[in-house]
Amino acid sequence: MNILTTMRERIDALAAWDELDVDAAALPSQAVRLSDASVIDALAEVTALANHAGRLQAVLAGVASQRSRREDGHAGLAAVRGHASPASLIQSITGGTKAEATRQVRVGVSLLECVGAPHPGGGLADDRAPAPxxxxxxxxxxxxxxxxxxxxxxxxxxxxxxxxxxxxxxxxxxxxxxxxxxxxxxxxxxxxxxxxxxxxxxxxxxxxxDPTGAESRFARRYESRSYRRWIDADGQRHARIAYDDEMGLWVDAMLAAALRPRRGGPRFVTADERAAAEKLQDDPRTNDQLAYDLLMDVLRAGSLATAPDVYGARQPGVRVITVDGITGPRDPLGRLLGMGHAEDGGDALPGSVIDRNVCVAGTVRVAVDPHGNPLDVGREQRLFTPRQRLALAARDGGCRWPSCTRPASYCEAHHCDPYSEGGATDIDRGILLCRHHHMALHNQGARITRDGLGEFLIHPPGGGAPSAMPTKAAWKWAWDPPPPPDRRRWRAG
Structure with missing residues (x-):
C-alpha cells in the first residue's frame, strides 16, 4: 500500500480518540483520561506511524547522502547547504543526536544500494543498469x-x-x-x-x-584493553576501563554474583543464603555503590581473601558452552577454528579462549537430541540438581518468557507439571524462567505446557491462543539451522 496513504490511515485511527484530537498544549491533561486499553492501543498506532515515518526519513537521508558524495566536492548537497557530511545535514534538519543522524544515513544508503547511480539533480542515469x-x-x-x-x-x-x-x-x-x-x-x-x-x-x-575473523576481532579487542584514570577539577578521581572480551565477562559474573539478590536472582536458596540476600536488600547503598565497594574489596583483599568471604554463595566465573565438543580443525598457529558461547548472554568466544579454559577448568558434557532436548533422566526430588540446571541452561539459554533477556544464572527452574500434583523434576518437563516471570506465571494464572519433546507453549490466563516460547540460546543453530554451507575453505589460516 502507498506509504503516505497508510500514514493517513494511522492518523485517522488516532483521531478516533477525542482525548488526542486536541491542541498540543492540552494533550497531557487530556491523554491522562484515556483508559488503560486505549493507552496501549493508541501507543501501538503512534509507534506504527513513527515506524512509517522512520522508513521514509531513512530513504530521504540515503538520497541526501548519495547526492553528497566525496567526489562531488563542494557541489554536493550537504556541502552546498554548508555541512561537512550528510549526517551533519540530517542532524541539522531533524534536531536529533549525531548518532541518530548517522544511523539514518547508514540505513538509507543500504536501502539505495540496488537502485542505481544517481543523476545530478535527481533521477537515475539512463546508461546504468541496476546492480544485482x-x-x-x-x-x-x-x-x-x-x-x-x-x-x-x-x-x-x-x-x-x-x-x-x-x-x-x-x-x-x-x-x-x-x-x-x-x-x-x-x-x-x-x-x-x-x-x-x-x-x-x-x-x-x-x-x-567466520571463526577465523572472530579470532582476529577478539585479538584486536584484547590489544585495545586499557585502564585510564584522571582527577577532575573538584579533586574527584575517575577511571575508564576498556575490557577484553573474557575479562569483561569475568567482571560481569563477579558483580552479578554479589548483586544478584538486588537484581531478581533465584528465590530457592538455603537459609543462610536467604539471610544474606535479605541483608543485601536492606543495605542503604545503591547498586552502583555496592559494585564499587565490591571492586575495592577485591583489589584490597587480592589473593589473601577466600572466595566465599567476598562473593557469598555463588562464586563468579564464566561458563563456556561449545557445540560438538572441543575438537575440530585448527589454523596454522594451532588455534581451534571453532566458537564457544558464554552461558550467560551467549557472547561468542574464539577457539583460543576455549582451549585455555579447558586447561584451567576442564569440561562437563551435556548431550542433546537433534532438537536440542538434553538427554538426561528425571530426579525424584523437589529441586533440580546443579547438573540438571546445566542442561537446562544449555537448552534454554536464559529465561524463555517472550522478549525477556535475563541470563540463565538469574533463572529458576519451573515445573510444567506441578510437583505438588505428582509432576517429576525432569529436565524434559522443566523450563528456565527469571524470578519476575516465574512469579507472574503463578500469580496471574498463566500456564506452560509441552507435548512430549515439542515446543513449550504459554497459555494466557482465562484462555486464548497459546504462544511459543523458543529457546534463547545463541547456539541453537546447532539443532535449529539453516546450516551454513561447507566452511572448509573459509578464510582458513
Missing part, C-alpha cells in the same frame, strides 16, 4: 514492508558486517548465501528481542560464520 541484489536484500525488503524498524535493520546489518570472501568466486557465492540465510533468520527473531539483543545476536552469528 546484494546479500542483505532481504533486510531491505523487510524494512520497506514494515517487518523491521530502521533500528532493527541497522542492528542486523551492522552486527553481521560484510561477508568474509576471498578470491575464489565459488566460495564467495557460498559465503554470501550464508550471510543471506543468517539475515533471514535474524529477521524472524527480531520481534521477540530488544534491538540491543538483536545486534548482539547478529554479531554472534557473524562470528559463527
Amino acid at each position: 541484489p546484494p546479500w542483505h536484500d532481504s533486510l531491505r525488503a523487510a524494512l520497506l514492508s514494515g517487518v523491521l524498524t530502521s533500528a532493527q535493520h541497522d542492528a542486523i546489518r551492522g552486527g553481521l558486517g560484510e561477508p568474509a570472501v576471498d578470491d575464489d568466486t565459488r566460495d564467495a557465492d557460498a559465503v554470501r548465501d550464508a550471510w543471506t540465510l543468517a539475515s533471514r533468520g535474524l529477521i524472524d527473531e527480531a520481534s521477540a528481542m530488544p534491538v540491543e539483543e538483536l545486534a548482539k545476536r547478529a554479531r554472534t552469528m557473524r562470528d559463527l560464520l
Whole structure:
C-alpha cells in the first residue's frame, strides 16, 4: 500500500480518540483520561506511524547522502547547504543526536544500494543498469514492508558486517548465501528481542560464520584493553576501563554474583543464603555503590581473601558452552577454528579462549537430541540438581518468557507439571524462567505446557491462543539451522 496513504490511515485511527484530537498544549491533561486499553492501543498506532515515518526519513537521508558524495566536492548537497557530511545535514534538519543522524544515513544508503547511480539533480542515469541484489536484500525488503524498524535493520546489518570472501568466486557465492540465510533468520527473531539483543545476536552469528575473523576481532579487542584514570577539577578521581572480551565477562559474573539478590536472582536458596540476600536488600547503598565497594574489596583483599568471604554463595566465573565438543580443525598457529558461547548472554568466544579454559577448568558434557532436548533422566526430588540446571541452561539459554533477556544464572527452574500434583523434576518437563516471570506465571494464572519433546507453549490466563516460547540460546543453530554451507575453505589460516 502507498506509504503516505497508510500514514493517513494511522492518523485517522488516532483521531478516533477525542482525548488526542486536541491542541498540543492540552494533550497531557487530556491523554491522562484515556483508559488503560486505549493507552496501549493508541501507543501501538503512534509507534506504527513513527515506524512509517522512520522508513521514509531513512530513504530521504540515503538520497541526501548519495547526492553528497566525496567526489562531488563542494557541489554536493550537504556541502552546498554548508555541512561537512550528510549526517551533519540530517542532524541539522531533524534536531536529533549525531548518532541518530548517522544511523539514518547508514540505513538509507543500504536501502539505495540496488537502485542505481544517481543523476545530478535527481533521477537515475539512463546508461546504468541496476546492480544485482546484494546479500542483505532481504533486510531491505523487510524494512520497506514494515517487518523491521530502521533500528532493527541497522542492528542486523551492522552486527553481521560484510561477508568474509576471498578470491575464489565459488566460495564467495557460498559465503554470501550464508550471510543471506543468517539475515533471514535474524529477521524472524527480531520481534521477540530488544534491538540491543538483536545486534548482539547478529554479531554472534557473524562470528559463527567466520571463526577465523572472530579470532582476529577478539585479538584486536584484547590489544585495545586499557585502564585510564584522571582527577577532575573538584579533586574527584575517575577511571575508564576498556575490557577484553573474557575479562569483561569475568567482571560481569563477579558483580552479578554479589548483586544478584538486588537484581531478581533465584528465590530457592538455603537459609543462610536467604539471610544474606535479605541483608543485601536492606543495605542503604545503591547498586552502583555496592559494585564499587565490591571492586575495592577485591583489589584490597587480592589473593589473601577466600572466595566465599567476598562473593557469598555463588562464586563468579564464566561458563563456556561449545557445540560438538572441543575438537575440530585448527589454523596454522594451532588455534581451534571453532566458537564457544558464554552461558550467560551467549557472547561468542574464539577457539583460543576455549582451549585455555579447558586447561584451567576442564569440561562437563551435556548431550542433546537433534532438537536440542538434553538427554538426561528425571530426579525424584523437589529441586533440580546443579547438573540438571546445566542442561537446562544449555537448552534454554536464559529465561524463555517472550522478549525477556535475563541470563540463565538469574533463572529458576519451573515445573510444567506441578510437583505438588505428582509432576517429576525432569529436565524434559522443566523450563528456565527469571524470578519476575516465574512469579507472574503463578500469580496471574498463566500456564506452560509441552507435548512430549515439542515446543513449550504459554497459555494466557482465562484462555486464548497459546504462544511459543523458543529457546534463547545463541547456539541453537546447532539443532535449529539453516546450516551454513561447507566452511572448509573459509578464510582458513
